[in-house]
Amino acid sequence: MPSVELAESRNAKIQVRLTADRGTIPRIVMAACGGEDMLARVSYPIAEMQQRGFGKSVIEDRSVKDFSLKDYMADFDAAIKTTRAKSPVLLGYSHGGYFTTAYALHNPGAVSALILVEPALFTERAELEHRAELASKGDSDGAIQAMLSYVDRSVGLDRSKSTKMSKAIVSESQSSETLAQEFLIRARNPISKRDLTKLTMPVLLIGGTESRVADSVEKAAAVIPYANVAWIRGAGHLDLLWNGSAEVGAKVSAVINGFMETL
CATH class of the missing domain: 1.10.210 (Uteroglobin)
Structure with missing residues (x-):
């Protein structure tokens, strides 16, 4: 059964939801995007973390109004530590793709691969x-x-x-x-294009052929050294992981499973 834990971070407790039984070590750590149900066919255990201030993630000191990027990076550290994931694959969609990419750039040794679904870069x-x-x-x-x-x-x-x-x-x-x-x-x-050239781990980029921001995939693929690209035919940006059909979810899951098998 799925389980939920709170991971201790910098001035925050981060909600982490495991799609597998409690105690299972996740292979994928996903920045929350509302798409866990659409990824039900992914064959690998996933830990979904909510960013600070979202879902049930708690900001402990409400007097602190300004966060830094380091705070968000600490949230990833907390989620990875709590789930005991070892060099996990990070998955980020849209704005989550920005934060997962930032974490991979700051901590390349802690990440084995990236899955970026139309990342907001x-x-x-x-x-x-x-x-x-x-x-x-x-x-x-x-x-x-x-x-x-x-x-x-x-x-x-x-x-x-x-x-x-x-x-x-x-x-x-x-x-x-x-x-x-x-x-x-x-x-x-x-995050600049020059920054993206420093991503030396395998990267899977997923885009929708009907998406208005599909160029985010094209731009990233042009500069990331080891990028694989997959297109979901007929999908818009919101279809990919937020508001899509079961059919789109199955296609995205199949692409992710195929990529994971190569690692």
Whole structure:
């Protein structure tokens, strides 16, 4: 049965959900993206960690308003230590792809491989600061709807769809300040193409052929030395791990299983 633990990090306790029985050592550590159900067909045990301020991850000192990238990196350390994972494969989707990539760059010896599903590595600083400004003013819905318009205009420009999806995403965050902090961390700590050339571990990049941000996969693949690329036909960005069908989930899982078999 799946189990949930809280890992001790810097001024935070990080929720870690194991998809296998308690005590099973995960092969994959995934930055939470709401896609654990879509990855049900992955043949390897997964530990899904929630970032600080999201889900049941707890920020212990509420007076601390500004986080650093080091805090987010410490959260990965905590999740890996708690689950006893040894050189795990890190999986990140969208914004989670940014943080998993940052961790791999800072701790290359601790990661055996990366799986990046349309990672948010090339979002313009002005766009991130715009979202952060909205969130810092208490407009979490506005910040998320700005993000949705950026990654999938068919959703972002449909008031009914964007409102429903933004509420679902906002419900996972503990405050608008949490969202603002995440956007600012990414804006202030960009990952360059030169940085990506330093990823020497195997990397799997997954994109959707109908995604508005599919170029994130193309740009990353052009500079990461050992990149494998897989395309999910007909999938948009939100279909890949957040709001997709069982069919898309099965395709993504099959690609991940194939990659894992090569390691």
